[in-house]
Amino acid sequence: MNWLLPDHISDALPHEAANIERLRRATLDLFRSHGYELVQPPLLEFLDSLLTGSGSDLKLRTFKLVDQLSGRTLGVRADMTPQVARIDAHLLNRRGVTRLCYCDSVLHTLPTSQAASREPIQLGAELYGYAGIEADLEALRLLALALKAAGTPASRIDVGHVGVFRALANAAGLNGSEEEGLLQLLQTKDVPGLRDFCSRIAAPYGAALMLLPELFGGDELLDSAANRLPDLPEIREALATLKQLRAALPDLPLSFDLADLRGYHYHNGVVFAAYYPGYPSAIARGGRYDGVGANFGRARPATGFSMDLREIARLAGNGETTGxxxxxxxxxxxxxxxxxxxxxxxxxxxxxxxxxxxxxxxxxxxxxxxxxxxxxxxxxxxxx
Structure with missing residues (x-):
């Protein structure tokens, strides 16, 4: 039947479309009130530009086609964040802090979950040019405000720091392929495989890496991690940063997860994921990704977050409507x-x-x- 759509692709009918548009306007207005300027990157770019600095995960999620004008390979964006980083580093080329926001469709080769759309509407905000923890604080506060305004307040925001895993992998002397294998075991929560892998790593780093899946919880987790992990400078610095975030954001439902390494090839500092009651996966994700602009000619500190507006609208319901x-x-x-x-x-x-x-x-x-x-x-x- 010619009118059937591909799997995990769907129309937005009037009620859903109206709700998506209402939330889009309200959230972008919220971002604007905090100084974030709207940008609209193109739907497709040359593939090498689109994937610059984004790691292998994005490459697998990106649809590819040949440009009939240039003969070069194009990609349909699967994530707008690298595009916004390009705009900041290469086109705007401003000195100091720049705040940018965006909202548009992206396309994935495969759904991220059984219920997910392959055409999410990615809504996000990014802050460039400030390396201090205050930028991470602003991103976390703005994320919480956006979710609350949409009617899907976060019940929990898990915060981690990729520096912990990176410090342990470096101290253990793992090569690139070993690090990738260990990362895969942690992401799939393959405890037997992880135990076997870590048994071949010299003490104390093998035992410390084996601990990572257990290092999640509330405020007490940070002290526990400090006592149980090797006393490496990078780990001390990462845990101190997480303590600062906790102290500065007492009103947010923060918890901590040192084994959440999604986006590991992209992020290089604080990472976070927001959850909504009854929903099985994160409804928003973000973190720090300093230096990604170097691939576009200018390295810049950067932090931000994004969410799928289509899914947020579904969770929020139709809202109040007047006939x-x-x-x-x-x-x-x-x-x-x-x-x-x-x-x-x-x-x-x-x-x-x-x-x-x-x-x-x-x-x-x-x-x-x-x-x-x-x-x-x-x-x-x-x-x-």
Whole structure:
């Protein structure tokens, strides 16, 4: 059947589309109120530019095609963050702090989960040019505000630091392939495989790497990790950063997970993931990715986050909606046309009944515009 869509690709019907658009406008306005400027990168780019500095994970998720004009390989974006980093580093080329936000569709070769869309609407905010922890604090606060404003407040925000794993891997002398193998075992939570792998690593680093899946929890986790992990400078610094975040954000539901290494090839500092009650995976992710702009000619400190607006809208529900006002056809009635224009200027939805159209012909109106004693007034439709 020609009208069927590919797996994990779907239309957004009126109620869903209206909810997505409402949340898009509200969230981008929230970002704007915090100084984040909207950018709109292109849907596709030359593949080498699109994947610059993003690691192998993004390469596997990116659709590829040949450009009929240049003969070069193009990619359909699977993540807008590298594009925004390119804009900051190469096009804007500003000195000091730059705040950018974005919202548009991306395309994945495979869904990230059984229920996920392959065409998420990626909404995010990025802060460039500031290496201090205050930028991470701002990103976490803005993420929490955005989720709350959307009606999907985070029940938990897991925070980690990729520096812990990186310090242990370096101290253990792992080569690139060994590090990749260990990373895969941690991400798939393959405990038997992890135990076998770590048994071949010299003490104390093998035992420390074996501990990572256990190092998650509340505030007490940070002290426990300091006591149980080797006393390496990079680990001390990472745990101190996480303690600073906890102290500065007492109002946020922070917890800690030192084994969350998704985006490891991309991030290089604090990472975080927000969760919503009853939803099996993170609804938003972010973290620090300093230096990615170097591939575009200018290294910049960077931190930010993104979420799938389509999924956020589904979790948030339809929100409060007001029905439309049904009005007679107004082309030949100046007074009626003026009344309709005034109502629309006030934010009302007014639907004109076309000549010969039945009142109940697919119209979602709960009020009608009627004329009484020469005045046009709004009247509630019975049963609405």
């Amino acid at each position: 439309a006002i049904l009005a007679p056809w107004a082309l030949d009635n100046a007074a009626l046309a003026d009344k309709i224009a005034a109502l629309r200027a006030q934010g009302e939805v007014v639907v004109e009944l076309l000549p010969g159209q039945e009142e109940n012909d697919g119209l979602l109106c709960d009020r009608r515009l009627v004329q009484q004693s020469g005045e046009w007034i709004i009247q509630v439709i019975d049963g609405k």
